[in-house]
Amino acid sequence: xxxxxxxxxxxxxxxxxxxxxxxxxxxxxxxxxxxxxxxxxxxxxxxxxxxxxxxxxxxxxxxxxxxxxxxxxxxxxxxxxxxxxxxxxxxxxxxxxxxxxxxxxxxxxxxxxxxxxxxxxxxxxxxxxxxxxxxxxxxxxxxxxxxxxxxxxxxxxxxxxxxxxxxxxxxxxxxxxxxxxxxxxxxxxxxxxxxxxxxxxxxxxxxxxxxxxxxxxxxxxxxxxxxxxxxxxxxxxxxxxxxxxxxxxxx
Amino acid sequence: xxxxxxxxxxxxxxxxxxxxxxxxxxxxxxxxxxxxxxxxxxxxxxxxxxxxxxxxxxxxxxxxxxxxxxxxxxxxxxxxxxxxxxxxxxxxxxxxxxxxxx
Numbered sequence: 200x201x202x203x204x205x206x207x208x209x210x211x212x213x214x215x216x217x218x219x220x221x222x223x224x225x226x227x228x229x230x231x232x233x234x235x236x237x238x239x240x241x242x243x244x245x246x247x248x249x250x251x252x253x254x255x256x257x258x259x260x261x262x263x264x265x266x267x268x269x270x271x272x273x274x275x276x277x278x279x280x281x282x283x284x285x286x287x288x289x290x291x292x293x294x295x296x297x298x299x300x301x302x303x304x305x306x307x308x309x310x311x312x313x314x315x316x317x318x319x320x321x322x323x324x325x326x327x328x329x330x331x332x333x334x335x336x337x338x339x340x341x342x343x344x345x346x347x348x349x350x351x352x353x354x355x356x357x358x359x360x361x362x363x364x365x366x367x368x369x370x371x372x373x374x375x376x377x378x379x380x381x382x383x384x385x386x387x388x389x390x391x392x393x394x395x396x397x398x399x400x401x402x403x404x405x406x407x408x409x410x411x412x413x414x415x416x417x418x419x420x421x422x423x424x425x426x427x428x429x430x431x432x433x434x435x436x437x438x439x440x441x442x443x444x445x446x447x448x449x450x
Numbered sequence: 451x452x453x454x455x456x457x458x459x460x461x462x463x464x465x466x467x468x469x470x471x472x473x474x475x476x477x478x479x480x481x482x483x484x485x486x487x488x489x490x491x492x493x494x495x496x497x498x499x500x501x502x503x504x505x506x507x508x509x510x511x512x513x514x515x516x517x518x519x520x521x522x523x524x525x526x527x528x529x530x531x532x533x534x535x536x537x538x539x540x541x542x543x544x545x546x547x548x549x550x551x552x
Binding site: 220222223240287288290302308309322369370372375390397423425431 | 461486492511528
């Protein structure tokens with residue numbers, strides 16, 4: 200009974216933290232729907248795609264390739280490259296779930312492991328209760344799917360000015376996640392600033408132009424997080440409680 | 451050659467799910483190695499920072515409004531505001547600023 204109440208409380212907390220994600224998704228997915236329409240998808244097909252995949256870069260890349268008549272294999276490889284960063288996030292989240300977490304919860308948590316769902320899940324204080332993630336997904340996934348659907352159906356009805364403003368919503372959320380811990384720890388602050396600087400450099404140096412944006416994210420993450428791990432190993436015990444620091448971020 | 455849309459959808463969904471589910475199901479216990487633990491601790495901060503900048507500056511109609519979103523968002527996040535407030539304020543600063551820019 201107590202256990203059920205705990206899960207319900209976590210679920211409600213997840214619902215609440217999922218609202219900004221759902222709203223942001225709705226706006227971003229709207230433009231995704233326009234890309235889906237260009238690839239020849241019906242509203243139903245596009246909605247199904249967004250419900251099953253929920254990965255902006257992966258879907259954008261997929262729709263673009265499909266519109267160009269790519270093979271099934273090419274599209275599959277593109278998804279692997281565009282979404283490979285989720286391998287790292289999934290590894291990271293595996294350390295956040297209690298080791299005894301049953302397989303069904305692992306299968307379900309993985310289903311909608313997006314950048315944003317990962318971000319709010321991994322910064323929970325202590326271990327992650329899967330029900331928190333389910334709560335967030337309950338708002339976020341419909342926002343994503345419905346946004347895609349409306350994008351196909353309504354095309355360019357939303358004023359461009361509004362779409363433009365909404366497009367920074369998800370980045371604002373990322374800032375709300377990474378800035379408070381950076382305020383707490385100089386090392387995290389340094390890592391965040393170094394990451395931004397490196398990302399900027401890679402976007403400007405033409406030598407990297409042939410690499411997909413998903414692959415750039417993976418390479419930068421491997422190099423910078425790897426260097427930080429070697430130079431500033433986390434104190435024992437701190438890695439599991441990383442979110443103890445971020446209470447303020449998700450109030 | 452004509453392609454079936456549902457096979458495309460299935461291929462994309464299958465690959466994406468495998469990428470997401472394999473580490474979560476295969477890595478059951480706690481990883482003991484300190485370097486790997488530290489690496490996984492830094493992963494979210496690096497990934498999110500890399501995705502945010504410079505993309506946020508380039509996402510809007512003008513770099514000026516993009517920078518405004520970045521600075522307003524970072525300042526509010528620094529002062530401990532919620533995800534929702536930071537996110538909405540970043541959007542609002544772009545919207546308001548672009549009313550004057552165009």
